Amino acid sequence: MSLKKKPVTGMKDILPQEMEIRDYVIGLIKDTYKQFGFTSMEAPCVEHIENLTSKQGGDNEKLIFRILKRGEKLKIEEAKEENDLVDSGLRYDLTVPLCRFYSNNANELPQPFKALHIGNVFRADRPQRGRFRQFMQCDIDILGDPTFLAEIDVILATSTLVGKLDFDSFTIRINDRRILKAMAAYSGFPEDSFTQVFIILDKMDKIGMDGVAKELEESGFAKESVEKYMDLFKAMGNGIDGVAYCKEKLEGFLDAKVADDLTTIIESVMQAKTANFNLEFDPTLVRGMSYYTGPIFEISIDGFAGSVGGGGRYDEMIGKFTGTPTPATGFSIGFERIVMLLMERGFKVPGAKEKKVYLLDKKLSNEKLLEVMKKAAEERKAGQSINIAYAKKNKKFQKEQLEKEGYAVITEVYNDTVL
Amino acid sequence: MSLKKKPVTGMKDILPQEMEIRDYVIGLIKDTYKQFGFTSMEAPCVEHIENLTSKQGGDNEKLIFRILKRGEKLKIEEAKEENDLVDSGLRYDLTVPLCRFYSNNANELPQPFKALHIGNVFRADRPQRGRFRQFMQCDIDILGDPTFLAEIDVILATSTLVGKLDFDSFTIRINDRRILKAMAAYSGFPEDSFTQVFIILDKMDKIGMDGVAKELEESGFAKESVEKYMDLFKAMGNGIDGVAYCKEKLEGFLDAKVADDLTTIIESVMQAKTANFNLEFDPTLVRGMSYYTGPIFEISIDGFAGSVGGGGRYDEMIGKFTGTPTPATGFSIGFERIVMLLMERGFKVPGAKEKKVYLLDKKLSNEKLLEVMKKAAEERKAGQSINIAYAKKNKKFQKEQLEKEGYAVITEVYNDTVL
Numbered sequence: 001m002s003l004k005k006k007p008v009t010g011m012k013d014i015l016p017q018e019m020e021i022r023d024y025v026i027g028l029i030k031d032t033y034k035q036f037g038f039t040s041m042e043a044p045c046v047e048h049i050e051n052l053t054s055k056q057g058g059d060n061e062k063l064i065f066r067i068l069k070r071g072e073k074l075k076i077e078e079a080k081e082e083n084d085l086v087d088s089g090l091r092y093d094l095t096v097p098l099c100r101f102y103s104n105n106a107n108e109l110p111q112p113f114k115a116l117h118i119g120n121v122f123r124a125d126r127p128q129r130g131r132f133r134q135f136m137q138c139d140i141d142i143l144g145d146p147t148f149l150a151e152i153d154v155i156l157a158t159s160t161l162v163g164k165l166d167f168d169s170f171t172i173r174i175n176d177r178r179i180l181k182a183m184a185a186y187s188g189f190p191e192d193s194f195t196q197v198f199i200i201l202d203k204m205d206k207i208g209m210d211g212v213a214k215e216l217e218e219s220g221f222a223k224e225s226v227e228k229y230m231d232l233f234k235a236m237g238n239g240i241d242g243v244a245y246c247k248e249k250l251e252g253f254l255d256a257k258v259a260d261d262l263t264t265i266i267e268s269v270m271q272a273k274t275a276n277f278n279l280e281f282d283p284t285l286v287r288g289m290s291y292y293t294g295p296i297f298e299i300s301i302d303g304f305a306g307s308v309g310g311g312g313r314y315d316e317m318i319g320k321f322t323g324t325p326t327p328a329t330g331f332s333i334g335f336e337r338i339v340m341l342l343m344e345r346g347f348k349v350p351g352a353k354e355k356k357v358y359l360l361d362k363k364l365s366n367e368k369l370l371e372v373m374k375k376a377a378e379e380r381k382a383g384q385s386i387n388i389a390y391a392k393k394n395k396k397f398q399k400e401q402l403e404k405e406g407y408a409v410i411t412e413v414y415n416d417t418v419l
Numbered sequence: 420m421s422l423k424k425k426p427v428t429g430m431k432d433i434l435p436q437e438m439e440i441r442d443y444v445i446g447l448i449k450d451t452y453k454q455f456g457f458t459s460m461e462a463p464c465v466e467h468i469e470n471l472t473s474k475q476g477g478d479n480e481k482l483i484f485r486i487l488k489r490g491e492k493l494k495i496e497e498a499k500e501e502n503d504l505v506d507s508g509l510r511y512d513l514t515v516p517l518c519r520f521y522s523n524n525a526n527e528l529p530q531p532f533k534a535l536h537i538g539n540v541f542r543a544d545r546p547q548r549g550r551f552r553q554f555m556q557c558d559i560d561i562l563g564d565p566t567f568l569a570e571i572d573v574i575l576a577t578s579t580l581v582g583k584l585d586f587d588s589f590t591i592r593i594n595d596r597r598i599l600k601a602m603a604a605y606s607g608f609p610e611d612s613f614t615q616v617f618i619i620l621d622k623m624d625k626i627g628m629d630g631v632a633k634e635l636e637e638s639g640f641a642k643e644s645v646e647k648y649m650d651l652f653k654a655m656g657n658g659i660d661g662v663a664y665c666k667e668k669l670e671g672f673l674d675a676k677v678a679d680d681l682t683t684i685i686e687s688v689m690q691a692k693t694a695n696f697n698l699e700f701d702p703t704l705v706r707g708m709s710y711y712t713g714p715i716f717e718i719s720i721d722g723f724a725g726s727v728g729g730g731g732r733y734d735e736m737i738g739k740f741t742g743t744p745t746p747a748t749g750f751s752i753g754f755e756r757i758v759m760l761l762m763e764r765g766f767k768v769p770g771a772k773e774k775k776v777y778l779l780d781k782k783l784s785n786e787k788l789l790e791v792m793k794k795a796a797e798e799r800k801a802g803q804s805i806n807i808a809y810a811k812k813n814k815k816f817q818k819e820q821l822e823k824e825g826y827a828v829i830t831e832v833y834n835d836t837v838l
Binding site: 070 | 421423424425426431432433434435438439441442446449453454455458459460461462463465466467473484485486487489493495499500501504505507509515518519520523524527528529530531533539543552553564566568571572575579683686690691693740741742774779788789792793795796799800803805806807808821824
């Protein structure tokens with residue numbers, strides 16, 4: 001009756017050292033977003049298989065952990081395909097559950113609903129370094145607010161959160177899906193090939209402007225369009241100036257309100273921000289998900305490759321799902337990536353009070369034991385962390401271990417020790 | 420493409436009001452146990468099906484959500500029974516994962532390992548009021564400590580936690596498996612029927628002493644044994660006296676050290692406790708799980724039926740599972756029950772700072788908006804929770820809703836409002 005000792009393939013045990021950091025980051029997330037008027041919510045990890053396979057999840061739908069039907073509903077002999085055997089599955093993201101949650105509970109929720117949603121998601125992905133089949137996601141979303149107030153809110157709140165972490169400075173890049181489209185339209189790309197254009201544009205980081213131009217041409221787009229497109233990027237700056245340039249240059253292709261709102265968002269965030277970061281207009285920012293409809297944004301820590309969060313407005317998705325049109329904007333925090341970065345740099349949770357341990361002699365009398373217990377109770381009441389343990393034979397090794405665990409004060413107690 | 424709106428059968432959406440209480444209780448749990456030297460750990464929700472069906476889970480093994488194999492490993496045509504189709508399942512408790520976790524990571528863990536384990540578990544139980552198929556469990560365990568220090572620790576820490584909740588007073592009952600056995604042996608019950616005797620004794624709460632005596636006799640036990648047994652219960656008190664009585668009366672059946680240790684546990688806890696509760700020796704306390712080997716305990720809130728937590732020493736279980744004998748004692752907190760009790764009494768999370776909302780006029784200028792944003796940033800920095808929203812047409816209703824959500828201060832902002 002011996003156990004399989006390793007976790008199931010692709011999942012991991014989380015040891016105390018990492019848990020301390022995770023608990024700390026989760027605490028920061030909850031505190032920070034609550035200060036901005038967000039409220040916590042939770043949906044089950046298990047979701048209807050129909051909801052998970054409704055084509056909204058893209059490639060993630062290929063990675064579902066499916067759950068077997070139970071009791072009489074399970075008919076193994078008659079089953080021909082997977083769907084005959086299962087009725088539910090583990091969620092692969094928090095978006096599908098959020099949509100279901102919102103349509104199930106809208107009447108009981110604040111309007112707009114500012115949701116903070118933290119939970120494990122599951123993907124039967126090919127195991128690889130740093131990616132696990134169970135991982136924590138952290139999404140914030142504002143449902144029911146069509147105004148730029150929602151964007152200002154999610155960006156300010158998220159920047160406040162990241163500002164409290166142990167990073168010197170970071171950058172949030174912002175763009176708008178409608179600017180992306182207007183630029184492509186202005187340049188003369190046919191509308192039905194916008195998606196293809198954006199997929200190539202999205203490689204700017206890696207292959208540079210010349211690389212993008214080359215790939216666009218190789219894909220068969222008109223040289224003239226490609227040149228016009230590149231000229232736009234070359235002409236505009238990354239700040240408010242870039243937005244103003246778009247507003248003027250793309251007249252006829254871009255609703256002026258889109259540029260005005262984006263300007264307001266950038267100005268408001270830059271003036272009301274409390275953290276050390278820059279909010280940059282980046283006309284090359286694409287973000288993969290096709291459901292975005294308005295402003296999109298991405299956050300990166302200066303000095304580290306890749307993003308630690310991103311999001312945008314997706315006004316059409318919830319309506320498609322639930323039948324009731326609902327404007328929405330949200331930010332997904334790269335929780336696991338943030339924890340990994342903190343672990344790699346040997347981050348110590350700040351503000352933790354000094355940890356103390358009483359190391360008891362094996363022959364301690366009951367009277368002395370009581371004295372230690374009472375003393376520890378007082379110290380805990382005053383906010384200290386107190387551990388109590390018997391001294392082991394190899395006391396030197398034991399002390400070294402305790403120091404590694406963060407015990408700054410180790411007090412040995414014998415029957416004649418004065419506490 | 421419309422969604423199924425309800426959660427899957429037997430699971431529930433958790434709304435903001437309940438989440439606030441859950442977050443609060445989880446925060447208390449983490450803070451309190453950390454003060455006693457416990458460290459957080461986490462195992463995946465998904466576990467090897469072999470581990471889940473190793474007979475350690477009792478009836479819960481009938482309630483497993485099984486997960487379908489994926490890719491080439493899934494051979495539907497060849498499958499004859501459930502086990503051909505699945506390779507894993509959702510955990511039904513935290514004990515099996517803890518045992519696996521410990522055997523996988525013992526070398527990297529503190530010795531003794533004081534574990535705080537909070538997580539969702541899943542049981543495909545018949546749906547009924549107040550019981551859900553996904554619910555949160557909260558276990559604390561000390562692995563690797565054979566001394567009574569471990570019992571004192573888990574009881575003191577747990578009583579400190581419950582004392583911080585909104586209940587006037589509570590009771591912890593304690594017994595020892597070895598006293599239970601010694602009493603049955605002394606009374607002349609055959610050893611192979613102890614389990615049956617304890618199952619009947621466990622009904623004391625409901626059917627009283629006469630009921631227990633009657634059922635024992637009806638089950639065919641010797642009248643003399645039943646009378647001797649009942650006389651023991653009648654003769655002993657519920658305090659330390661009862662333990663002393665056992666030590667004397669059960670000589671030859673009970674190791675004196677068992678009674679001495681229990682006395683030390685009770686005395687230490689009663690003198691070092693910080694909460695308003697009584698630790699009572701209760702010789703009728705059985706606790707169902709057959710794996711307990713030493714002291715067992717159960718906690719109940721005065722004025723509410725049922726327990727909100729319980730546990731005991733289980734020195735043999737981990738060894739059976741992992742091959743390495745490991746003394747262990749633990750407490751399982753009835754997290755969902757505690758949250759339900761707090762909800763029922765309309766509990767308000769204490770210490771929450773005043774929540775404030777700025778209600779913006781639709782025609783607010785960008786300058787004024789910036790002013791509000793800056794003001795809010797300052798107030799948040801000072802620890803306040805600030806929400807910002809546009810005023811709706813039906814402002815009266817909106818304000819009522821905001822008050823319900825706990826916004827004590829509602830400030831309307833027009834272009835000429837002085838902030």
